[in-house]
Amino acid sequence: MVEWTNSPFFGVALSVLAFWVGVKIQKKTGLVVCNPLLIGVILVIGLLLALGIPYENYDQGGSLINLFLSPATACLAVAIYSKVQLLKENWLPILVGCVVGSLVSMGSILGLCRLFGLDDAMTASLLPKSVTTPIAVSVAQAHGGIPSITVVAVILTGILGSILVPLLIRLFRVKDPIAAGLSIGACSHAVGTSKALELGETEGAMSGLAIGVCGLVTVLFSLILL
Template sequence: MSELFYSPFFGVALSIFTFWVGVRIQKKTGLVVCNPLLIGVVLTIGVLLLFRIPYEAYDQGAEFISLFLSPATACLAVAIYGKLPLLRRNWLPILVGCTVGSVVSMGSVLLLCRLFGLDEAMTASLLPKSVTTPIAISVSEAHGGIGSITVVAVVLTGIFGSITAPLLIRLFRVREPLAAGLAIGACSHAVGTSRALELGETEGAMSGLAIGVCGIVTVLLSLLLM
């Protein structure tokens, strides 16, 4: 049985199955809080704990899924390309909005880390929480952060953003699709972008654009803040 757990196919199969269960639960309940990624994470952890499967065994296959993170993020360029006229007309508000979003995100994390007395390694791990995983890990590890903690922070931020985004858009009466998309992408990266795509084509394209712009801004800001 241990040989099965250490097979690369086990990690891939478990990840796909638990995410599929999450999708089915969300469709059955129709509840936003039943996020497929969140459910998948909880179920995967439950299976590993129940059968006492070492994380290293699961990661033998799960790491192959991680390889698709960067290509999947790059594929968002297709949606952005379809909105080039909108991008040309609003390049300045887009640039300013993404910069402000990154500054507020990183500044608030830095302030809270200082307030609660977290060390430099933990601060570096949490600082890039609002950008996509490949960029966040690179920024974190370059400044002495812990990659695994960064991944957890990024995933939780994305899930929280995808769940709360529609509510916050209604609460603050954001009627402009461009603004809504940028806000979602700047705060909750690729996970939020999947939700933005459900809200509309423009929201999805602008959210995907915000991932790239905020990623660049975050890399530059990390040189100043860390």
């Protein structure tokens, strides 16, 4: 069993297949909770455990997919550029919103970690949970965090954000597309941005912008908080 999984093609094929199944399930059910990424993660973990396949075997191909994460995030600049005039007209509230969003996110995590008595390594791992994975992992590693825990925290945050976004926007009656987009990007990074793009072009552009700005702010805040 182990021999045929000891190839990068196995990890790539399994990841693509699991996500494809997740997309099909979401389209079939129409349920927001059936997030393709969440379903894909569950399927991959379940298969590895059921067949006794070492994670290292899967990661040979899974790590190749990670190489596309940063370029995919950079591609969000296309949506931002399409709304550059809107950015110029609202640069101050956008900047303030991103700074406040990052501060609230990191401050709440720091407070909860202190409340529950988590050590410095766990705190550093969880603190950058609301920014995109490449930035979050770099911040965690720089302060003695555990990258694997950071990745899990980032993924769960993004999935929860994409699931709860429509509900929260209706609950708080957010009508401004700029405010909606910034809030999504500030708290649930690229996964949430995919949902923001479904809501509208402006929401997607502002959410993509928030990823970059909040990432920079998080790096700076981490130097003070950790």
